[in-house]
Amino acid sequence: MSSVKKHLDVIIIGAGVAGMSAALWCDELKLKAVILEKENRPGGQLHIIYNRIENHLGIKAKDGADLYKRFLKHLESRNISIKTSVNISKVDLERKEILLSDGKKLSATNLIIATGVRRRKLNIEGEDEFQGKGILTSGKKDAEKVRGKTVCIIGGGDAALENALILSQKAKKVFLIHRREDFRARSEFIEKVKNNGKIEVLTNTVAKKIIGHSCVEGVELEDLTTKQSFFIPVQSVLIRIGVEPNTELFKDQVETDSFGYIRVNENCETNLKGVFAVGDVANRLSPTISTAVGTGATAVKFISTQNFHA
Ligand SMILES: Cc1cc2nc3c(=O)[nH]c(=O)nc-3n(C[C@H](O)[C@H](O)[C@H](O)COP(=O)(O)OP(=O)(O)OC[C@H]3O[C@@H](n4cnc5c(N)ncnc54)[C@H](O)[C@@H]3O)c2cc1C
Known part of the structure; x- marks a missing residue:
């Protein structure tokens, strides 16, 4: 050159x-x-x-x-x-x-x-495979897609919590999965998430695999405290890990x-x-x-x- x-x-x-x-x-x-x-x-x-x-x-x-x-x-x-x-x-x-x-x-x-x-990507099984087949690109844009469904949001910052709040307006239930004990998000979001009856927060937990056939059917998680793996049935996933x-x-x-x-x-x-x-x-x-x-x-x-x- x-x-x-x-x-x-x-x-x-x-x-x-x-x-x-x-x-x-x-x-x-x-x-x-x-x-x-x-x-x-x-x-x-x-x-x-x-x-x-x-x-x-x-x-x-x-x-x-x-x-x-x-x-x-x-x-x-x-x-x-x-x-x-x-x-x-x-x-x-x-x-x-x-x-x-x-x-x-x-x-x-x-x-x-x-x-x-x-x-940032999670780099787990199912993450590429289910893009557009249950893995959402944006809470705001895809809100209608989760009407009456169960959603899993992965992340612990502003974007994860804000999207949990947005999607809880349409979804039946929202799981918020965070690998640490404490959130890095704005206190106003944390407060609203805590008081939202549709959002279940699972801290010290990581996603291991996104599972399904033609579209997302659930997520395999691991509780980092007990090292136990478990499955949650969800139809939509949103990844917001920075x-x-x-x-x-x-x-x-x-x-x-x-x-x-x-x-x-x-x-x-x-x-x-x-x-x-x-x-x-x-x-x-x-x-x-x-x-x-x-x-x-x-x-x-x-x-x-x-x-x-x-
Ligand atoms: C959902 C969302 C909401 C946001 N809301 C706001 C808001 O309300 N207010 C606000 O101020 N900011 C907001 N932001 C942040 C704001 O969009 C960014 O700070 C800003 O757009 C950054 O611009 P950039 O040019 O630095 O980077 P980018 O927008 O990331 O642009 C980088 C460009 O470089 C190109 N590129 C990358 N690699 C290569 C390569 N190897 N060769 C050639 N081209 C390459 C990419 O294709 C891209 O076009 C938001 C961002 C997101 C994602």
């Missing part, structure tokens, strides 16, 4: 909110840039937000898709190059070179990593924290000169749309002040 001619000021990897914001600022500051996105459309997590978004200053959106349309419309009025369905096979962060699976090579003076996060950063492409090349998030300074610079990380992939504690927009701008403003033109 070393003979590639540098021809771009900035390559942005990932076209979620953070990548889109960085691209907007590249256009604003006349930096030659491209965004590389692996999916067939930009937007990232915006496509899985089914709740109203009312905490990004100046905008109230019906859901993530609504906000995505507004962001995209804004970008369309600018000179921005977004390449979708791109499969990156290798990134050399030190040289700032990218090899695509079709053999094409790209390089730039600066790389901005904006690859976001993905939902998220993890998308950093496989950069493994062992850039400094990360103990959770795998990319470490950055106040300018969104990583430990490598000319390599930046923005949005959720570098913000374990503040994964928000506002942070993604802000850090996208921060990195590009810093790049422009450094005169890092190709």
Whole structure:
């Protein structure tokens, strides 16, 4: 990859909110840039937000898709190059070179990593097999599907408890399975869950297997205190055990924290000169749309002040 001619000021990897914001600022500051996105459309997590978004200053959106349309419309009025369905096979962060699976090579003076996060998986039997066959993608979106059914929610944070409360409105019964004794969720959610007669909480318990034939019929659990396994009959399962950063492409090349998030300074610079990380992939504690927009701008403003033109 070393003979590639540098021809771009900035390559942005990932076209979620953070990548889109960085691209907007590249256009604003006349930096030659491209965004590389692996999916067939930009937007990232915006496509899985089914709740109203009312905490990004100046905008109230019906859901993530609504906000995505507004962001995209804004970008369309600018000179921005977004390449979708791109499969990156290798990134050399030190040289700032990218090899695509079709053999094409790209390089730039600066790389901005904006690859976001993905939902953590349980990695148990039945988890892949029953996707869409009883395993739900969202409490809000799939609420109607659980009407009169028994649901099992796995997790102990805000998302698990909030979804337990949402689904309890339609479900006959909700089991909330948590591997620890105490919840990490907001106290208001914990209080509401405790007082909800339809929700049965099983702490110190883990899911071992999702069982069924053509669709989910139950979950095998293990009580961590007694080491006893037992079965609960349920028709729906929702897994909410947190998220993890998308950093496989950069493994062992850039400094990360103990959770795998990319470490950055106040300018969104990583430990490598000319390599930046923005949005959720570098913000374990503040994964928000506002942070993604802000850090996208921060990195590009810093790049422009450094005169890092190709
Ligand atoms: C259900 C839900 C509700 C939420 N509600 C709110 C809310 O009300 N308010 C709020 O502020 N925030 C909310 N958030 C959080 C907010 O959506 C995120 O903080 C924000 O979208 C993060 O943007 P990002 O660009 O950093 O990452 P992402 O949106 O994760 O985008 C990363 C992009 O990088 C791409 N990518 C990953 N790997 C590669 C690769 N190897 N090559 C190329 N591309 C790659 C992905 O496909 C994706 O498009 C919510 C999130 C969820 C899931």
